[in-house]
Amino acid sequence: MFIKDYISKDFPCFLLSDSIESARNTLDDFGYSHIFIKKSNLFYGAIAKDFLYEEEGTLKSLEHQIERFAILEDNNIMDSIRLFYTFNSNIIPVINKNEKYLGYISCDDVFQDFSKYPLFSESGAILTIETPSRKYSMTEIANIVESNNSKFYGSFISFMSDEVVHVTIKISNENLSSIDETFDRYDYRIVEKYYSDEKSDLFKDRFGFFQKFIEI
Known part of the structure; x- marks a missing residue:
């Protein structure tokens, strides 16, 4: 790259x-x-x-x-x-x-380069979750997703302050309800989510992620 x-x-x-x-x-x-x-x-x-x-x-x-x-x-x-x-x-x-x-x-x-990576190319669910800065752990976030038998395609920090961190993640569509519940149980707040199974929405997924990268 x-x-x-x-x-x-x-x-x-x-x-x-x-x-x-x-x-x-x-x-x-x-x-x-x-x-x-x-x-x-x-x-x-x-x-x-x-x-x-x-x-x-x-x-x-x-x-x-x-x-x-x-x-x-x-x-x-x-x-x-x-x-x-x-x-x-x-x-x-x-x-x-x-x-x-x-x-x-x-x-x-x-x-074009970014779009070939699973973070952008795979259809799935996009979630932005909020956690206090003092307890932010990407390992824990990935573990929550994978413990619910879903695939973790990638993530990035979309907002950070002294108080909170927003992490935007891309995951596969399996067991989304249980993932939501697990995040809630671990005191993560889902502030934005987008679920889609349609390949026709793939381009919008990619563009949305790219725009978020640009705005960091």
Whole structure:
């Protein structure tokens, strides 16, 4: 899951001397949220699409709108999640340790990679459970699921404070009522749940999980 295994190279990195019109046309072709800028052969930053419709001339006139964000080629693909969310971007530039632009990864790249794992690919039940922070134990949560003869596909922490932790889990559909009862007996509160046996709902499952990852 290293970034270098997902790099695409078909999106150019512009110079400040390039025209805004050419950058705008490129974005219209690709449908991405940002263009990338290089300076002295090094990655310089990104400019959001909206700004390209406010000016004419060269990209130099938009230099004050440049945002500095990128990801290193040897980072893990999970490291890209916060960047997508923070910069409201569907594309992230990839650079090496010398800040040379190597290419990019898109939100679709990440989604496609995540969707092959059981956490996203298996149909089943999605539960968000709440527990006091002082007694949070992923081992206990997994044991509750598996002791009721259900499969534990994966989980992530969707909220955390000094008082409580919310853990979102994906499990198979077996024995859901007894799982609910067991969580209640161990003082876990189910704050959200979604049960489905339909394969047609699989895409919605995946998208929902991905959105939760983005919002962490």
